[in-house]
Amino acid sequence: MIKMENISYGYNPKLPIFNNISLEIGNGIYGLLGENGVGKTTLMHLFCGLLFPWKGECSIDGMNPAKREPAVLSHYFFLPEEMQMPSESISAFATRHSAFYPHFNHKEFEQNLEELKIDRKQKLSAISYGQQKKAMLAYAFALHTPLLILDEPTNGLDITSRQALKRIISRSIDDDSTLLISTHQAHDFEKLLDHLIILGESEVLLNRSLDEISQRLLFARTDSLPENSIYSEQELPGYFSVLPNEEEEENTPDIELLYKAMLQVPEKIKSMFK
Template sequence: MLDVSNIEFGYNKQRLFTNLSLSVEPGQIVGLLGLNGAGKTSLLKLIAGALYPQSGDITLYGKSTLQRNPEVLADIYFVPEDPWGPALTPESWLNRYGVFRPNLNRDLFFTLLEEFKVDRTKLISRMSYGQRKKCALAQAMASGSRLILLDEPTNGLDIPSKAQFRRSLSLVDLQDKMFIISTHQARDLETVLDPILIIHEGELLCNFSASVITEQFSLRRTDSLNGLSVIYAEKDALGYQALLAEPGAGADLEMLFTAAIQNPEVFKQALYSSQPSQTKETH
């Protein structure tokens, strides 16, 4: 289990997070949504132990990641948006660096490379950005680490590769693993993410199961917004596509994300007022 407790963090005089708290359970694939610059990457680096908060603590199965204990760090795998491309083939990488990952699954690694159509005989440094990223994703998912942090994993991937990535998650035994996947492209991964965290201007706007969120709101095509409990609406040639604060046909995640960013206070009020037993994790 991952616990982030009352984290405060910022760069120079700019405060990014204040009293940020959240928890992740084994088996979850958490979607971390936010605009570029919202703090998604900083949060992942804090969890990975690559950055240090001014106060608060982060623990993985009861052990602080901030102490940078090698045993704890081996249980975390962080893939940045632009992954490192060493002058090694994937197999050479495995032989050289696999020793630092005692639970690494070689068979799964090569299965994932095949799924991603990555040439295992080619130097990673000479791969395209998309191929290099898929190699890094295979490394992470086969690492055996129980906490896998992926920063914008679908950036740079074409449409077939995005589908390959979604399928590849089914090859990983999630029973004792946790994924946190940051993205600002909600539609790419909405079928696999649950729960959903939305970060905006340093605040955790939302921390709910995807099913709770999508069932709480509904989408409606309408000519007029009069008399409707509108959270957010987009006008087009046919009228309005409106997100309403009422149960109905499940709203898609991208529309919900846009609503949360455009009208955060209205979104929070609609979401949390319907969940009396659910408490906001943080501001």
């Protein structure tokens, strides 16, 4: 579990990005959404001990990531949006680097590469951005770290690779591990996510399971504007709305609609979870 307690942090001492925020992340697949510049990457760097909070505590399964001890470093893998690639083949990189990760599965790594159509003999520094991303994703999911953090993993991926990535996620993540995905492409992961975190200016607007969201909120398309709408958008075929789920009807949350609702009417959405 990732636990952040009363964290304050900013790059400029006069401009905190986070002011006393707390957040808990358990097992399952988490989507992290938020507007550009709101602090998603900064938050992930704090989780990983790559940045140090001004105030507050951050832990991964009870260990302090900022201490950078081997026990905690082998517990998680963070794949940033951009990486400086070494001048070595994909398989040489994996052999060298995986020595730090006791659950690395070489066979699965090869299977992931095959699924993403990447040749392991290619040099990491001499392939395209999208190919580098796929090589690193193939590697990340073969590590089987209890915690995997991905910053914008589908940036640069073509349509078939996005589908392949979904298959890899479905078979690689088990019930005892945590996958945290920061993304602007919620549709890429819609059916995979168990939990949703929406980050706002200096606060966590929402951190709920998709089950809880669908119990509290109803996502509906109607011809006319519903009277009890919390948030609605008019589209050509009618209205797409977020409504209170008074009858606890089974329904699938529309993550993009919820995200827009959260930014437009945060207090109304928050009140549904009180």
